[in-house]
Amino acid sequence: MVDRRLKPIWVFSTLSALLGAGYGVLFTIVGDYRDAYGISETTVGWIIGIGFIVGFISQVTIGPFGDRGHARTLVYGGAICNAAGLLLMGFGTTGGVILLGRIISGLGIGAAGPAIKRIVVVGSGEHLGRNLGRLFSADVFGFAMGPVISAVLVGPFGLAAPFLVIVGLTAVVVLATLGLHVEEASDPEPRRFAFDLLRMRPFAGAVMIGSATFLMIGAFDALWDLVHTDLQTPQWLANLGIALFAVPLVLLGPTAGRLAQRIGPFIVASAGMLIATMFMGVYGVLTTGVAIFAVAMVHSVTDGLSFAASGVAVGMTAPEQRQAGAQGVLGGMQALAAGVMAPVTGWLYQSHGQQAAYWVAALVMLTMVAGGWALAGPEARRLKRGAPVSIDPADSPR
Numbered sequence: 001m002v003d004r005r006l007k008p009i010w011v012f013s014t015l016s017a018l019l020g021a022g023y024g025v026l027f028t029i030v031g032d033y034r035d036a037y038g039i040s041e042t043t044v045g046w047i048i049g050i051g052f053i054v055g056f057i058s059q060v061t062i063g064p065f066g067d068r069g070h071a072r073t074l075v076y077g078g079a080i081c082n083a084a085g086l087l088l089m090g091f092g093t094t095g096g097v098i099l100l101g102r103i104i105s106g107l108g109i110g111a112a113g114p115a116i117k118r119i120v121v122v123g124s125g126e127h128l129g130r131n132l133g134r135l136f137s138a139d140v141f142g143f144a145m146g147p148v149i150s151a152v153l154v155g156p157f158g159l160a161a162p163f164l165v166i167v168g169l170t171a172v173v174v175l176a177t178l179g180l181h182v183e184e185a186s187d188p189e190p191r192r193f194a195f196d197l198l199r200m201r202p203f204a205g206a207v208m209i210g211s212a213t214f215l216m217i218g219a220f221d222a223l224w225d226l227v228h229t230d231l232q233t234p235q236w237l238a239n240l241g242i243a244l245f246a247v248p249l250v251l252l253g254p255t256a257g258r259l260a261q262r263i264g265p266f267i268v269a270s271a272g273m274l275i276a277t278m279f280m281g282v283y284g285v286l287t288t289g290v291a292i293f294a295v296a297m298v299h300s301v302t303d304g305l306s307f308a309a310s311g312v313a314v315g316m317t318a319p320e321q322r323q324a325g326a327q328g329v330l331g332g333m334q335a336l337a338a339g340v341m342a343p344v345t346g347w348l349y350q351s352h353g354q355q356a357a358y359w360v361a362a363l364v365m366l367t368m369v370a371g372g373w374a375l376a377g378p379e380a381r382r383l384k385r386g387a388p389v390s391i392d393p394a395d396s397p398r
Contacts, residue, residue, distance in 0.1 A: 206330070
């Protein structure tokens with residue numbers, strides 16, 4: 001028998017996928033922005049990065065309202081705000097307008113993301129890892145659909161077409177969720193921000209390792225279309241690479257969540273990021289788009305088995321009544337890491353080339369993973385299902 005309590009999880013995961021799809025479209029057309037509108041590589045980096053920076057601000061300032069009885073409102077408001085930003089990015093023809101659209105989109109995604117995660121965490125019980133893995137799979141699936149939608153629609157209908165399709169689908173899903181029951185906080189969390197949670201060393205370590213994953217995403221995303229364009233990779237192959245890269249992440253998301261709970265989220269997340277660092281170094285020395293495509297296919301499998309782990313670590317170390325704030329801090333720090341790294345990577349690529357851009361990103365990733373592993377401490381590194389971490393009272397947020 002299907003558990004009806006899971007219904008909101010599936011529906012809100014679909015909405016989360018649509019939030020990711022808009023970014024997936026943007027990711028694959030930044031080269032078109034450059035070529036059609038004369039936008040520089042550095043500006044392309046800012047178009048990618050500014051949304052992450054605004055997302056950081058939104059998640060850490062607006063996100064905690066999800067713990068105060070407003071999770072549903074944040075989800076809907078964020079979805080509407082994101083739709084407005086997508087329209088600006090679709091119809092804008094200058095760097096300024098496109099940047100404004102990205103800012104508005106980032107604001108909306110940053111507000112909705114922690115609230116969606118809170119709904120999933122609170123409704124998951126002992127299936128926390130599995131359901132967070134499913135939510136991660138939904139996010140990745142949405143992002144992966146962006147290039148597919150772009151490939152089908154941009155040629156015959158123009159740059160605005162894929163954004164319009166995503167806005168329309170978002171409206172349908174928002175209307176479909178209006179009658180769903182959402183478990184809001186019965187005892188609202190009074191604290192405005194959630195940064196006090198960072199006094200918990202295991203939580204802070206999870207956030208640092210999780211931020212390293214998005215630092216990689218910021219660099220990877222800023223470079224993918226530019227590098228393939230400059231290496232004269234066929235556009236269909238570059239788009240196919242993004243779509244196929246996402247397949248293991250989508251399929252392995254629930255497995256990754258369960259693996260993180262069983263083995264330990266800190267072990268799984270750290271191991272995955274160390275392997276990812278190696279792949280980023282390899283990208284820096286490859287000279288053909290086909291070679292980058294081939295390596296990325298292997299890279300995607302290891303990412304698929306590890307990306308959900310940092311979210312599981314946060315879910316297992318933060319109090320249930322503060323999950324929206326905790327996931328907001330994680331998401332905000334991840335967005336900040338990606339937002340800073342994307343324009344830096346764009347500048348490095350423009351000024352110093354492909355190898356420098358990838359290798360600098362790999363070095364920073366390695367430093368952050370080592371820092372997060374050390375910060376979490378030995379007890380947290382042994383954290384797994386059935387063995388909750390013990391927080392020193394001196395480190396507990398008051």
